[in-house]
Structures are given as C-alpha cells and as structure tokens.
Amino acid sequence: MATTEKVLVYDRIKGVKQIPLEEFYTSGHRTCQGCESATVMRQFIKAAGPRTVVTGSTGCMYVANTSYMTTPWIVPWMHTQLGAGGSSAVGMAAGLRALMRKNRIPQEKINVISFCGDLGGGDMGLSGISGALQTDYDLLIIMYDNESAANTDIQATGLTTWGAQTTFSPVGKVQRVTHRRWKKNVAAMLAVGHPNCRYVATACATFPPLDFLNKVRKALAIGGPTFIHTYDPCPKGWDFHPRYSHELGELGVRSGLLPLYEIIHGEVLYTYDARKTAKGRIPVREYLSRQGRFAHLTEDDIDYIQRMVDEMWDEWEIPGVAPFRGTLRVSA
Numbered sequence: 267m268a269t270t271e272k273v274l275v276y277d278r279i280k281g282v283k284q285i286p287l288e289e290f291y292t293s294g295h296r297t298c299q300g301c302e303s304a305t306v307m308r309q310f311i312k313a314a315g316p317r318t319v320v321t322g323s324t325g326c327m328y329v330a331n332t333s334y335m336t337t338p339w340i341v342p343w344m345h346t347q348l349g350a351g352g353s354s355a356v357g358m359a360a361g362l363r364a365l366m367r368k369n370r371i372p373q374e375k376i377n378v379i380s381f382c383g384d385l386g387g388g389d390m391g392l393s394g395i396s397g398a399l400q401t402d403y404d405l406l407i408i409m410y411d412n413e414s415a416a417n418t419d420i421q422a423t424g425l426t427t428w429g430a431q432t433t434f435s436p437v438g439k440v441q442r443v444t445h446r447r448w449k450k451n452v453a454a455m456l457a458v459g460h461p462n463c464r465y466v467a468t469a470c471a472t473f474p475p476l477d478f479l480n481k482v483r484k485a486l487a488i489g490g491p492t493f494i495h496t497y498d499p500c501p502k503g504w505d506f507h508p509r510y511s512h513e514l515g516e517l518g519v520r521s522g523l524l525p526l527y528e529i530i531h532g533e534v535l536y537t538y539d540a541r542k543t544a545k546g547r548i549p550v551r552e553y554l555s556r557q558g559r560f561a562h563l564t565e566d567d568i569d570y571i572q573r574m575v576d577e578m579w580d581e582w583e584i585p586g587v588a589p590f591r592g593t594l595r596v597s598a
Contacts, residue, residue, distance in 0.1 A: 274487060276480070282476070285312060286313075288312075291339060295331050297326075298500075301498075301511070303496075304330070306408065306498060307381070309471055309482070310381075311340075313486075314379060318341050319342045319344075319377070322382070323348055323383065323387070325383035326383065327381065328345055329417055331343075344358075348386045351381070351386055352399075355379075359401075380406070380408070382409055383417070384425040384426075385414075385415045388450055399462075404490060406485045409452065412500035413427055421434045428445065428447065428571060432559070448574065453495040457493075463492065463493065464489065465492040465493075466494075467481045467485065467493075467494045468494070468525060470516070471498065474526075488530070499514035510556065514557070521575065527587065550571050
C-alpha cells in the first residue's frame with residue numbers, strides 16, 4: 267500500500283514479511299565475514315527491484331564484487347573509477363533518458379543507483395556527487411561508510427572517527443592519538459549546499475529494522491538526484507568479531523555518534539532522535555569499547571568524544587545537521 271509522507275508517495279515496507287524474496291545481489295562475492303556493506307548492497311537492490319542499473323566506484327565493494335570473473339549482481343552493473351560515482355550516475359541517467367526520447371527503449375521507470383565508499387564518495391568523489399545533485403536526472407547515490415579505505419588495508423579517510431587507529435594513524439609512543447580529524451558530515455553538507463536535492467538521508471543497514479529499505483524506496487520515488495549515507499561497521503577495519511556487526515551499528519546510532527535522519531524537501535525528520543528516546547543516549551563508551559581500533563584511548567579521550575556528541579545533540583541548531591551553536595557561531 268502506498269504511503270504519503272511530506273507529499274512523498276512510495277511503496278512502504280511495513281514488516282519483514284513484505285521484504286521482497288527475490289535476490290538481485292547473490293552468491294559470487296568475496297566480502298569479509300560480517301560485512302555490513304554487503305548487507306547494504308543486498309538491501310538496496312531488494313528495495314529497488316529488477317528494473318535497476320547499478321554503477322559502483324573502486325573500493326572494497328568493487329573488489330569483492332568482481333573477483334575471479336564472477337559477480338553477485340543479477341541486474342546490469344558497471345564499475346567506475348574511484349572518484350567517478352557522481353559522474354557515472356549522471357552518464358547512465360542521461361543515456362537512459364536519450365534512449366527513451368529516441369524510442370530506442372520503452373518509456374518506463376528504470377532506477378539508476380551509484381554506490382561509493384567513504385573515500386570514493388566523501389573525499390575523492392565529493393565534487394562529482396555535488397555536480398550530480400545539481401542536475402535534474404533521476405538517480406540515487408549511496409555512500410557506504412566503513413570509515414576507512416578498506417580496499418587498501420584500512421587507511422584513514424575524512425570520515426574516520428576521531429582517535430581511531432588505522433594504517434595511516436598508528437598508535438605511537440610520542441603521539442598516542444594520531445588521527446585528530448572529526449568525522450566529516452557529508453550528508454548534511456550535501457543537503458545544505460544543494461537545496462534543489464529533494465531527498466538526503468543517513469541510515470544503518472540493520473537498525474532500526476526496515477529503515478534503510480524504506481529510505482531507498484523514498485529516494486527512488488521522490489524523483490531527481492538523491493543521496494543516502496550509510497554507516498557500515500567493518501570487522502576487519504574496526505577490529506571486532508564479525509558476529510557483532512549488527513550490534514555495533516545499533517550502538518553507534520543509540521550513542522548519538524551516528525545520527526540518523528532524512529531531509530525531505532528541506533525538512534529534517536529524525537529516524538532515531540537521540541534527544542527524545544525513553545532511556546536517552548547510551549554512553550559512547552559502550553560503542554567505542556567494543557572495537558580494537560579504540561583500545562588505546564584514555565578516559566580523557568573518551569570524555570572528549572562524549573562531549574562532542576553531547577554538544578551535537580544538545581547545542582546544535584539542528585542536531586547532526588547544522589552546528590550553528592557548536593563549531594560555528596553567529597557573530598554578535
């Protein structure tokens with residue numbers, strides 16, 4: 267049954283039994299055990315359906331999806347270069363529009379989805395995504411964020427959490443914490459900077475249940491260029507047992523460190539509002555302590571991260587999106 271939400275009509279998945287059974291991302295991939303990014307791939311194509319073309323930038327999900335002349339994709343799929351997620355999506359959407367205009371293919375809705383990692387989307391490919399969001403083509407860009415360049419042995423990116431140990435930020439005797447950049451707020455940056463983009467969202471593949479599936483369907487239904495940023499726990503890069511991937515995603519959201527929201531026609535709607543939950547935010551310690559990449563942090567380090575999260579939710583004008591009462595301040 268269709269659901270209307272902020273003048274947005276889409277085919278909402280209301281329960282687990284309504285999730286499509288047919289698989290369009292299936293056997294043949296080489297992802298690590300417990301890989302949440304593989305769950306993102308499987309879910310977004312389930313939500314989109316068979317009338318979809320997919321393009322993916324270089325990254326761990328490209329390597330995992332093309333090993334030994336195999337691919338898990340049932341739908342048409344194309345690899346593109348590391349920073350070309352936005353431009354490849356525009357090219358595919360423009361090509362489909364031209365073919366339909368010339369009556370080379372039937373006039374029908376064909377979903378165009380481009381996926382890229384946090385390095386390929388949030389760093390190297392950011393300008394291309396910005397350009398894509400300024401077009402009028404129907405396309406969806408999904409940035410799967412495992413907070414590292416996982417394809418090349420876990421280097422830090424602009425979206426790596428402060429203090430995390432990576433191969434670019436090893437723990438040392440002289441400097442214990444070498445990664446001192448706060449996580450880049452990509453979804454909010456794109457939403458604020460591209461007012462014509464009708465839909466921007468953040469998501470976690472498994473928490474809250476069905477949330478990501480429905481956000482994909484909203485993005486595809488609203489029309490025009492859209493963007494979703496997913497938080498993907500990575501057992502290899504974050505140093506935890508693969509069986510706890512789903513739990514780590516939930517802890518990150520419930521701690522408030524990974525804010526979940528969607529911006530529809532410029533209006534922010536929180537999927538999980540860490541200000542209004544019955545039990546409040548859980549301490550970030552519960553999230554950080556489950557990961558080996560944070561094992562070197564001291565009490566002062568954890569307190570610093572907690573203060574930053576509290577400031578984001580308690581002082582920002584729009585928590586998780588606009589830090590006018592956080593890092594930015596209005597001049598008197």
